[in-house]
Amino acid sequence: MAITFAATPRTRPDVAARPRGRLGRSARRNVTGWAFAGPATLIVVGLSLFPAVWAFFISRTKWNGIAPAVDVGWRNYQRIVQDPDAIAAARHTLVLTLLFVPASILLGMLIAVALNQRIRLIGFYRTCIFVPYVASAAATGILASFVFNPQFGAANEALRRLGLPAQQFLESPGQALLVVCVIALWGEVGFTAVVYLAALQDIPPDLVEAATVDGAGRWRVFRHIILPELRPVTVFVAIWQTITAMQLFDLIYTTTRGGPMNSTQTVVYYIYELAFQTQRLGYGAAVAYLLFAVTMLLTVGVIWYSRRRGSEVF
Template sequence: MNSTAPALSRTATGHRQPRDRRKLADNVAGWSFAGPASLIILGFSLIPMVWALALSFTDSDLQSPGQNVGLANYRALIADPVFFQALRNTGLLVVLYIPASLIAGLLVAVLLNRKVRGIGFYRTCFLVPYIASATSAGLLMGYIFDRDFGLMNGLFVKLGLPMQGLLSSPSQAMYVLTLIFFWTRFGFAVVIYLAAIQEINKEILEAASIDGASRWTTFRHIIVPSVRPMTVFLTIWGVIDALQFFDLVMTTTKGGPANATVTIVYYIWQLAFTYFTAGYGAAVAYVLFVGTLVLIVGGFLIARRKGAMA
């Protein structure tokens, strides 16, 4: 018995050592692939976030370190009318864009989920605005919706309608920008919904058809519940996308007229690189970050409570 025990111990030890070596080799190989990406993420996201947080407590202008002002930048937000104007404009964009993109995206996806000649071309047409450059789209739409020389006002004149201010009107500019944003972004919702619809069990749809269910009944009771997780995803994605709205403002209205199209991110850019109040701009950025985080977490919790997510 005594001679057998050491043999078993040596055998167990012999098996353990190669297993430990393999595990170590796997860890080394894994980190050799993941390590560079992790360093890039750390260098270009986490470190700037920490730096921006520290910056928000100073009066820095990006040219000098600035002095520590505590919570003065955050207190100044309460009395900043442009900040609240930017909040209203961004909120209006979110409220108008999210429902429109979800409804239009789902309806178009249902129409594109058919086997007809040239369906691939039609699907591509809805995706092109999403993958096109935002700068080129902004320049194109700036020309189309120009008050004096734009194609839209030219069409109004031919139809006998009065010319509109469009991007030059404080009361219309944000609505026009929302329409442009919808045109450039809702193709993403079409693609996601189309993929989700194609994953629905065909037997369920065939059974509904055999039972005499109308297209509306099938859409309401089968398609809509089946794509609910994608609806949650697109809602959260759309909120994040809308809260970061910047490029179309930059290439069309530049926040005008009279701050009618200033959004939160554009205002942050103005504060940092036009007015050189980087510390105050960082404070606005962190307010946006906290607000976005609250909306995302709240959306996930509501969706999980209602059973829209696993």
């Protein structure tokens, strides 16, 4: 009598252990990655979130940094709308933003189009445009103070050679804010130009060639092909430059210090005066939080509008 044994299926050890081994390797990679990035992440988050939360509690107090803080509730925020200095600083910031943001977008786009051409020494030209952006803003402000000096500045010397009257520039209440805007443009337009240049080089050449073959001129190609492709970049640049204009401090500190006659006192410089010159830390923190809220609302509004128009940026 023949005895037969049913063959039982055997599981290969390597197949059964493979998912667990992959999971273990993935966990080890995650632990290793967080071991390197974790301490730095904790430091960055701690230095960002803790001061922001602490500043909110300070904004609800009356405190000079030395004596015990006195809780005043929302009184500091209510005083902002009745403070003529805060209203004037907000008006100066609004004017600076309305001058700076469109000019930086337009100049950056035009410079990027020029730097996108195939000409000799194009790398040198691109470097020259970007150097003012990476230069220290404090050094830029100090240099601009000499250039626009009414007595011996290079700007007035150029006007005299052209037969034009000398100007007061940074010492004139009616001209100082405009001159600050020009200085800020000189330092920031390089960033805008580089961003637009990268976007221009990312446009598919087939679109431009097809439009050219169909008989479209340069202006029509730029208007109907290039501009729509640059729309997401324009939204990003508009948000970035708006935040830059609303938080402009270093140029004002090194050139006018809010003068003359507080004509260049922006919201950020007003916060600096409240907190570090008059020791009104609670009220200064309240103004800073209001500036943060306005900046956040503007950013969200621009992103929402761009998405309604079909420009996905963030």
